[in-house]
Structures are given as structure tokens and as C-alpha cells.
Amino acid sequence: MSRELSTVLDHIEKIAELDLDGVPPTTHVIEVENVMRPDEPRPSWPVEHVLEPSPEATEAGFRVPSPGQ
């Protein structure tokens, strides 16, 4: 994999060839104006529903091993 990554990185180095002084970086490709909406509480899914796809859950959350074991 290191050989493959090197080939790709060598190609990526092409961007170092360009003179980009004073060019602003793209932050969003389409010009948009921000729009605010009222911050109103809306109903959300019940906890047990959100836990359904979990590989392992308790009644209150996702179960994971201890970070310290």
C-alpha cells in the first residue's frame, strides 16, 4: 500500500506547481445566503428506536467495553 500511496502523493504534488498567492480557498461552491429559522423544539425519536440498529445496547444507551480494560 505504501507504494500505491506514494504514486498518488507524487501526483498530488502537482498542486505545488501553481502560483496561488492571493487566491481565496473555496468554502462553498454555490453562492448562498445564510437563512435562519426559529429555534423551536420538535419531537424526536424515542431512545429505544434509535438504539434498534445498535450491535449492543442497554435500555439507556449504546454499550461499549471500558476504555481502560
Next chain:
Amino acid sequence: MSDDAVKLSAAEAIERIRGGDLAPDELFSAYRQRIEDHNDELGAFLWTAPGAAGGTDGPLAGVPLAVKDLFCTEGVPTTAGSRILEGHEPLYTATAVRRLAAAGAPMIGKTNMDEFAMGSSNENSGYGIVRNPWDPERVPGGSSGGSAAAVAAGLAPWAIGTDTGGSIRQPAALCGIVGLKPTYGAISRYGMVAFASSLDQCGPLTRTVTDAALLLTELVGHDPCDSTSLGLPEPVRLPSRTDLEGLRFGVPNELNSSAEGVEEGVGRAFDRTLDVIRDLGGEVVDVALPHAPHGIAAYYVIAPAEASSNLARYDGVRFGHRAGNGTLLDLYEQTREEGFGAEVKRRIMLGTFALSAGYYEAYYGRAQRVRTKIADDFRTAFADCDLIVTPTSPTVAFRLGERTDNPLAMYLSDYCTVPMSLAGIPAISIPAGLAQPADGSGPDRGLPVGLQIAGPAFSENGILDAAHALERAIGFDVTGAMP
């Protein structure tokens, strides 16, 4: 039900259904039968629906839809082509799928794809390859390879896919069908498994330009669940143009028939379509996109950087595959080691490297500046032309395995499509004819070549109109690969 019904375009099928000559459930069953007969060979579908869900009285009249497995579908397996999501059933359905179902296009199945949409050949799927219906020893393109192959082989009348750097347009070109990447933000990304969020866009893969317009009509619109979704400023019109009078088509010097890597056969087919444009009254002018040759380099910084962040969520905690029986760190490492394929790991490493302290400005920062230059190039070019035309892919479909050991060669498949993605502008690929690969090893009749037509942001109606006139004049047989 004869095979004739599956050769109809979606628009023709809608017309027959409305006229009472075709029942939607008959059409659905005919396609289900085609999938049963041919999918083992083709590998296009990962899941098929037992029956049509939803009404048939909407504008799409019950014509079934194939959905790339990148779209979340409630209660239906959604893998994004990855083993890390094997068996995962999302809690909700993507807005794009929901809108089309509500318009009367029930989902007939979920299609195979490169893992997390990373690839140009569909060989990176965790669930097996997809074969090109024009030559089973060749790739269908990617990452929406299953959707493209299904439509070309007559296993679905139309499909949706996603395009980050060419993932709709390139497989459409290699399979001889129509593929449209709309303006960034035209369609909601809600429920589309994220790859590179500043580039990802949903779009149709169809047999005709009119069918693409029909799907686009129902897909576009602002969605409160995706704050980057904008819709389009004017309604999508069904294309009707038959000539190109008064239109100027720009051919970029950097992406024309003699550009680096463009096969001779592809170049000849492209030049022939320039003649067709002139015959239809259009004007062909040279334009320059001087930074387009740096598109792939910038893209392979930006897209992996965004992917490395987006894919952090696959950690075995909340959904999907889980592995490891030691500490929490074991769980993370084992889950990701087992769940991700080689290309996904490669891109996560590239992305984290490009974003790492000390390299951020040299890679990510510079790439975003190159992106600005590429978008500026397009703005300058569109001052001299209405639309830009290029070959969609530098080559026809390549052989299975030909590029799997050389990621850079694979990445260069998107040489002509990546610049439009970086600029966020819409582009369509339509079949332009048939050609032999460079070594002449294709089937006698040749392999499909795609013509890409791009326009300024929100110019979908203009692109569809021009594509419609060209489609009619070129007269490509999109049913040519149906078994």
C-alpha cells in the same frame, strides 16, 4: 409480458400506462423477472423488492426505480457497498428516494457500487463486481456501476446514483446510457451516505434525456433536513429542442480529443459529435480551462480529507459491523480493520495526512485554492460559450482487473468529470457512439463513448435541451446491450 415492455423508455412506459395499454404491476413483474434471469451474471443488484410499494397515480405512474445502495432506505438493507454496514437497516429513508416514491416510482431494488462511492470501476464493492452489459469481461464504471449496468441491461427502466467526481457520468458513459449530475445543492443529500460532502450530489441514470428530466423534476427542491439544498430557480422543463441554432459550444483545449490519456477511438467519436453540433446549427469554439489538468490532484486531497472525517462514524458503536473483544480501542480498530476495504483505507489515510498539522496548508489549503481557480476558469469560459463539451471518460470500458493495482490510473478515469464537480456545476453524459479501446480488444461492434455537456450553475434546462437535440441526431441504440 414480453420483453418489449422493458425496452420502452420510462416516458414511453408512462404513456402506455396512462393509455391503459400497460399495467404498472405487470411492468414491475417484468423487470423483477429480468433481474431474476440476469442478475447472477451481472451483479448489478444487492437487494430486490418483493413488490411495488406506494401509489401509481403520481406523475411517474408506477414505473419502477433502481436505487444505488448509498441511499438510506427504512427497514431495507443499506450497505453503501461496504462490509462495515452488512445487514444494516436504516431508521429512515433518503429524501430523494422518498420524493420519487411519492411521485409514483416505487423502488425495485438497491444497486451495487464501489464501497462508499470510492472507485471508478465498481471493483471496490464489498459484495462483488458488476459486469458491463456491453462486454462481461469489462467494468461498468463506477461508483454507480450497478445502477448504470441495470439500466443498460434492461434490469431497470431508470435509476438514481450519486456523483462526487464523476460517479454518475462515467458509468453512464461506459454503459451507453444517460447520466446527469445536477448543480451542487439542487437535490437534498439527506439520507445519502456521505463521502465528500462538498461534492456529493444525487442524480438520474436513464436511457433517454427526457427520462432524466422526468426524474430531475421530482428530485429537485429545498429540504429542511439538508441546509445546503437549494432546489433550482426555475422548474425543470421536459426537453423539446431538435436544433442547436444560436448556441455556442466551448471545447476546452485541456479536455478535447487530443488531451492526454484520451483514446483515439474516444477522440474520433467526440470529434464526430462536434460535427453533429455544427450540423444542428450550433457553433463550436475553443475555450481554455487552464487549471483543469490540476483537477485530479486537488480532488484527491479534498475528497479523501472530507471522507476521512465523514467515515469516522463507522466505529462499531451505534450501527453496522462490530468486532474486537478487548478494550474500546480494540473495538474501534478491529471494527474498522475488518469492515473497510483497501481503497477506503487508502483514502482515509490520504485524507488524515492532508489534514494533519504541518501539512494542512500545503495540501488541503492549496487544494481549496486550486478549486477556486478551476471555478474561475469555468466562469471565464462561459463568457464565451453557453455550454462546454468534452469526452466524459478518456477511455471506453476497461477490462476487469486492469487498473486495480494502480490507483492513480483508476483516478485518471475521472479526468474530464472532476473539474465540473469541483466547480459545483451541472453536467450530463449522453451516448455519443461506439469505439474500440486503444488496443482494439473490444467486441466487434465497439464499446460506448460518452459525450459530456456542462453548463453554468442552475443551467439544467439548457443542458437537457441541448442533450435532447444531440441524442436525437446521434440516434444511439440504448437497448443495444440488453441480454
